[in-house]
Structure formats: structure tokens, C-alpha cells
Amino acid sequence: MDLDGALRELTGRDDAAFRDHQREAVEALVDRQRVLVVQRTGWGKSAVYFLATYLLREQGMGPTLLISPLLALMRNQIEAATRLGLRCMTVNSSSATTVDELADALNADSLDLILVSPERLANPEFAMKVMPMLEERPGMMVIDEVHCISDWGHDFRPDYRRIGRMIDEYGRAAAERVPILGCTATANSRVVDDVAEQLGAELTTFRGALGRSGLGLGVVNLPAQPERLVWLAERLESIPGSGIVYCLTIRDTLAVADWLQSRGIDVAAYSGATDADEREVLEKRLQSNDLKALVATSALGMGYDKPDLGFVIH
Secondary structure: OOHHHHHHHHHOOOOOOOOOOHHHHHHHHHOOOEEEEEOOOOOOHHHHHHHHHHHHHHOOOOOEEEEOOOHHHHHHHHHHHHHOOOOEEEEOOOOOOOHHHHHHHHHOOOOOEEEEOHHHHOOHHHHHHOHHHHHHOOOOEEEEOHHHHOOOOOOOOHHHHHHHHHOOOOOOOOOOOOOEEEEEOOOOHHHHHHHHHHHOOOEEEEEOOOOOOOOOOOOOOOOOHHHHHHHHHHHHHHOOOOEEEEOOOHHHHHHHHHHHHHOOOOEEEEOOOOOHHHHHHHHHHHHOOOOOEEEEOOOOOOOOOOOOOOEEEO
């Protein structure tokens, strides 16, 4: 198997080369192993499962089931996978695709990658119509942001815990082993150990340094909200590039965005309450640096892919 050739074919670049452990992770998945990848943001975890999907589909396996936590992250992944020639479909709260349409596409074998949220897995209609088809002819299962299945993870979600329980059942009826991949850039040793236990025996782990030389971290002690608002208004324009200002609540995103707009700074509020079409428009504006910042809740979060993101303020 010419993995280098497959990588060049998928990326469209003659100079494409694997980073440390990427090739080994792909090979382990194609060998139907269970794999945990703990690598820094930007390392290329998505390239591992896109490439493994491509190769496993060539071998006749079913489509990859990618469990991803956030709509913004799903949109990033669909765009990237489509550029690599993979046929994708998602069913989520902002998607026009219905469960019946997804089932029809699976029946026609016209999909390589299915993206769902952990909450969608718990949906009775999805469980009844889609999961039996996936289990009859399974492909790889990918659990993105896998630290969410750990009680010790900073972003634990109850519906992710259900994934830990379903892993051993997935593909049990198939004649061949089903590869499982968990990915995260956010896990200390205790979280890694907990995740590894849930992913099961014979787990192959690829863990690298999570530090990034291009990041600078700083803390400004501003206990009162008025102080923080003044600091933002005075400093935001002088920070190079476009970025994200994170707030805890929807109400805060609206208040902070209104304040900054009143000071002539081009920002917009973004949260789970923002209309789905508007969210996509705002994400594209941030991607193209048409906004100074999105003032957002964690609805815009883990794994959001913008290579030239200038700053993140919490």
C-alpha cells in the first residue's frame, strides 16, 4: 500500500509528507486496530481519519461514523473532507438533511463519512433507522474530542459517556474487526487513562507534545466587568488579526458585542441562540477576516479551524 501516494492524491500536493506518528496511526487503523491520538491542535488529526477512511473504503468497509461535538466543527470537517474527495453527510439541529435521506444514501452506498453529534446518537429515529444499517456494514468509528467521554475531562458531556458503552457493541455482527479512533488535543494523564479504559483493550496510543510555539499566553487581572469592557474597547483594535472573545452566557455575548459595536469595533455575537443560517454567515466572515471578532459562547469552540486566528480572549 503506497500511503505517500494516497496522501498526495487526497491533498492534491506533490510535496505532501506525513508528520511524526501520522503514518503509524493510519496504518494501525487500516489494520483494524483501536487507536487513541493525543496531539496538539494543528497536528493533523483529521488527516488521519480522512486518509484512513479513504483506504478502508477502498478495502470495501462501510462508511466512517464520525462523532463530533459542535456544529461549527462539523462544518469545518465537511468542507475539508469534501476537498479531499470524500462524500459526506450530516444530520444535526441545523441541517436540512433528514434521517430518511441519510438512510437512503447509506442504502445506495453513496457516503464515505457520516458526521453526527453525540446527542443525535441518542435520537430514537436515528437509532432505529440508521444505526442498524451502520452496524450491518460498519466502517471506522471516530470519536472527536474524545476527552468528553471522561468524567475527568474539562468538557464532559453525558451523551459522550453513552459512546463509551456502545463501542464494544458497534460492528460486533461484522466478520471483521472495526477500527476505532479517539482524538483529542486536550487531555492530561488521568483523562488519557480513563479514555483508554473506555476505548478497550489492545489500544494503540500516539501521544505528542501539546505545546505550540506560536501561542502566547497572558492574564490581566480585571475583577469587575466594567473594567473588562473598557480594556476590550481600548485594546481590541490594536491586537493584530481577527479572533474570538469568549463569554459564559448568551446574555453576555449580546451585551459585550453591543458595547464594542458602540465603540466602533466590528464584532458580532454568536451562540446557540443565533439562527443557524446566521451562524454560518458569521463563521465565514471570521474565516475571511471580515470581522474583528466573534463574541461567542462555547457554541463556537473545540477544534474551530482558522489557521490565521489572531487572538482568543476569555
